[in-house]
Amino acid sequence: MWRASAHGESELAQLQMMGRALGRVFSHELYHVLTGSSHHAHSGIAQAALTPAHLERYPP
Ligand SMILES: [Zn+2]
Numbered sequence: 001m002w003r004a005s006a007h008g009e010s011e012l013a014q015l016q017m018m019g020r021a022l023g024r025v026f027s028h029e030l031y032h033v034l035t036g037s038s039h040h041a042h043s044g045i046a047q048a049a050l051t052p053a054h055l056e057r058y059p060p
Helices: 011-035 052-056
Strands: none
Touching: 011 052
């Protein structure tokens, strides 16, 4: 049984947000590894910094 957190999100929702955020950070690092590039873009998975809003937004 999932319980509500202090922020009103269920534990399941928190886990989903965490998984989404980790997946986006992992994808960004994988972009560097696969392309062999350290360059960044202005948007998308290759942008230099991802805000909490970028990490949580669904769909991306
Ligand atoms: Zn980077």
